[in-house]
Amino acid sequence: MPISIDEFESRGPEKGETNAERVVRFLARNQDTAYKAIEIAEATDINENSIHPVLNRLEERGLVRHREPYWAIGDLEKVRDAKMFSSTSQFLEDTLGSESREEWLTAAQNDEETRV
Incomplete structure (x- = not known):
């Protein structure tokens, strides 16, 4: 059943979405406008x-642009590539399970010990 655009907009962020993803999604949907951070x-x-x-990290990655005091979406190709990478990473995590830093460190230590 369809909903009104007002109801759609009032629903808030998508489940599990990071602040960075919310910012990029908002700016991409409004790519013809620049906004103040607030x-x-x-x-x-x-x-x-x-x-x-959040905005500063996105700017470092070229996903948003900044001209004081305004922010706008960055290079759309970079945005698309970042979204694809994120989707692929999420798929792999869902399929294969989360990475464990401790497992990586243990494996690296074991590898180091076998070389000696």
Whole structure:
């Protein structure tokens, strides 16, 4: 059953979505507009204290652009590639299970010991 666009917009973030994913999704949907950080925080329901670190990390990766005081979506090809990488990583984690840092360190240590 279809819902109104107002209801759609009021539903908030998708389940399990990170702050970075919410920001990129919002800016990509509004790629013809640049926003102040506080406007992005309000539109994505992200805490004001968290929005700047998120935007700065996204800018470092070329996923958003910044011209004081405004932010806009970055290179759409990079955004698409990042989304594809994220989807692939999630699929592998769902299929094969989560990575364990401890297992990696143990395997590396065992490998090191067998070389000696």
